[in-house]
Amino acid sequence: MEALANPYRLKIIALLAGRRIHVSQLAREMVISRPLLYMHLKRLENARLVTSKIELSEDGKAMNFYELIPFAIVLSPETIGEASKTLTVQKSAGTAPGTKGEKGDK
Amino acid sequence: MEALANPYRLKIIALLAGRRIHVSQLAREMVISRPLLYMHLKRLENARLVTSKIELSEDGKAMNFYELIPFAIVLSPETIGEASKTLTVQKSAGTAPGTKGEKGDK
DNA sequence: TACACCTGTAATTATTTTATTACAGGTGTA
DNA sequence: TACACCTGTAATAAAATAATTACAGGTGTA
Secondary structure (H helix, E strand, O other), X not given: OHXXXXXXXXXXXXXXXXXXXXXXXXXXXXXXXXXXXXXXXXXXXXXXXXEEEEEEOOOOOEEEEEEEOOXXXXXXXXXXXXXXXXXXXXXXXXXXOOOOOOOOOO | OHHHOOHHHHHHHHHHOOOOEEHHHHHHHHOOOHHHXXXXXXXXXXXXXXXXXXXXXXXXXXXXXXXXXXXXXXXXXXXXXXHHHHOOOOOOOOOOOOOOOOOOOO
16 A cells, blocks of 8 residues: 555556566656666565565676566455455554543643 | 545544535544544544534524545555555655665764 | 643654665567 | 666655544534
């Protein structure tokens, strides 16, 4: 979900639709730096939305090609209701101040 | 899109599914503080996923009830491709260092 | 009046996310 | 060897988000 919460990442998916592109080429098409692209690609990989595979070009150069993992997600109050059962708010525990122990609040 | 990129906000939608709840009650059910809840609600409102309406309870207390605006969004490479045409990366302009003018990079 | 509810918001701090800079190392060709 | 490509990552800076604290003000009831 958070994986799709960024315009660059949406654009990566758009550019990857139907074809495979290697990192440097993708960086050029997006007009962003490679380190930044790597960061976004990592997020997409973690979310299982893309995969990569290193291949050797005709000359001996290693190229890392990315491609989409097909997906179709429907977002509606119902599907979110289902999904939210799974979700957790990481971090430690902690009570919720300002919610129960208040005597009139001030 | 970013509006749904947070577990609390997903939970708000889950809790709001089918019923209307006022702010304080919602804060209790979610076990978070009201200020935090307000922040998340504001984001959901900006994304047009929820609306609020202030009503007076039987005794004269003002209650701000929130409810869902029905929605159903399909996320797939195709729909994202469409959507990404619209999107922009705010901020100023700026070139993309490390992408074109490099002479061998180091 | 005190208390238990309700409404909000401004200011600050903490945390996460995004983005840049600076590296390090590989292959092939002129 | 220099150059033009390719691969990556560690460290840092900048910006956006999330969360807390501290207020301010309202109604109704004991």
